[in-house]
Amino acid sequence: MIAQDVTPNAVLLLCPVCGFDCVHPQRVEVFPVLGHVACVVTHQGVSIEPSDAAEAQRGISIELEFSCESGHVWTHELRFHKGATLIETTIVRDEATVKAQIDPETGTLPGDLTTIWRD
Ligand SMILES: [Zn+2]
Numbered sequence: 081m082i083a084q085d086v087t088p089n090a091v092l093l094l095c096p097v098c099g100f101d102c103v104h105p106q107r108v109e110v111f112p113v114l115g116h117v118a119c120v121v122t123h124q125g126v127s128i129e130p131s132d133a134a135e136a137q138r139g140i141s142i143e144l145e146f147s148c149e150s151g152h153v154w155t156h157e158l159r160f161h162k163g164a165t166l167i168e169t170t171i172v173r174d175e176a177t178v179k180a181q182i183d184p185e186t187g188t189l190p191g192d193l194t195t196i197w198r199d
Contacts, residue, residue: 082156082169095148096169104195106153107145111137123194138162151178151189 083091084101093103108121111133118131133141139160147153153173159166173181173189181189 093146095146095150095152096154097152097171097174098148098150100148100150100152102149104147104149105144106147106194106196107143108196109143109145111141111143113137113140121196123196145172147173151182 082094082096084094086092092101094101095103106122110119111131112118114134116130116132116134117128118133120127120129137159139162141157141159143155143157145153145155151173152171152175155170155172157168157170159168178189183189
């Protein structure tokens with residue numbers, strides 16, 4: 081399960097690895113249909129970066145990257161194709177990778193929790 085109903089019109093996003101509900105948005109990438117760039121939003125701001133994604137897709141795609149407070153990282157990619165929108169989940173950092181990469185002295189991981197915006 082990647083979401084839990086909160087209200088009739090809202091769901092709480094859960095980590096697809098461990099089900100934890102403390103989830104942080106880390107990165108948004110928008111890959112247009114034409115050109116060789118992508119629009120990227122991270123905690124460092126908004127940038128336009130080189131990309132060859134348009135050569136491999138027929139419609140726009142939007143990739144949302146999240147991490148949970150247990151260190152797992154994943155993406156939800158929305159792809160528009162022939163009138164339909166698909167959502168694909170890809171695990172970027174699973175439990176085995178967390179155990180292999182965690183610093184035993186500090187308990188931190190590389191690229192740990194770089195939430196786009198926080199209050
Ligand atoms: Zn998790």
